[in-house]
Amino acid sequence: MLFAGLVAVAGFVGITVIGAEMIPGYSHLSHPISQMTEEGGASKASLDPWFILFDAMVVAFASALPGSVSPRNDGARLHAERGGAFLALSGCLGIIMTLWLPMNGSVLTATATGSLHELVACAIAISSILAILFFGLGFRTSPEWSNFALYSFATFAFASSCSIATAYTIASGSSSQGAWQRMTAGAIVQWVFLVALRASSESVD
Numbered sequence: 001m002l003f004a005g006l007v008a009v010a011g012f013v014g015i016t017v018i019g020a021e022m023i024p025g026y027s028h029l030s031h032p033i034s035q036m037t038e039e040g041g042a043s044k045a046s047l048d049p050w051f052i053l054f055d056a057m058v059v060a061f062a063s064a065l066p067g068s069v070s071p072r073n074d075g076a077r078l079h080a081e082r083g084g085a086f087l088a089l090s091g092c093l094g095i096i097m098t099l100w101l102p103m104n105g106s107v108l109t110a111t112a113t114g115s116l117h118e119l120v121a122c123a124i125a126i127s128s129i130l131a132i133l134f135f136g137l138g139f140r141t142s143p144e145w146s147n148f149a150l151y152s153f154a155t156f157a158f159a160s161s162c163s164i165a166t167a168y169t170i171a172s173g174s175s176s177q178g179a180w181q182r183m184t185a186g187a188i189v190q191w192v193f194l195v196a197l198r199a200s201s202e203s204v205d
Helices: 002-021 033-037 044-069 074-100 112-140 146-172 177-204
Strands: none
Touching (some): 033 177, 044 112, 044 177, 074 112
16 A cells, blocks of 8 residues: 555656647646536546545555554654554545545635535645644654654645645636646645655665
8 A cells, every 4th residue: 555655646747748638728827626526627537536536545645654654663653653644635635526525616706515625626735734633743753764754844844834825826817826726735745656656665675
């Protein structure tokens, strides 16, 4: 299940690149990722199963990672379990959002479903960022992972800042909302990828 983190990140990056090519005029800088699976969109049926699959892999990875952080350190394990819970929550919310709460317009014109989509998307970002924070706290007290603590805190700070900018640009309808959203998502997924790589490499050794 540790390898699931690597597959989830690689798949997510790949499918967002492919999805953008399926939508005429789509821009990574100005359009949100959710527009790829917007209600009534031509690419929704093709992309939905992949996003669901990759979110399920995030949940699997989140359930396995705490055990590899420090099985002999109760303090580190407690923080890691909290981080794993938040990361698993983000994956579950991603599945729910894809299945039942698709984007259906901008935040200013969305229906009730679209508004719930925005709220769940915010919850996914917050849960993911909190997961990084709690894992960082666990890494700090784990001899095996201590070198990942500062990296996790830096990622937490960067992703938090970008998420605030994302919320502002989406609410204001700014043409840079896609760029800020991708910086937030990029900060999160690169952390998942590197941590998954470290954990899976250790499990192989």
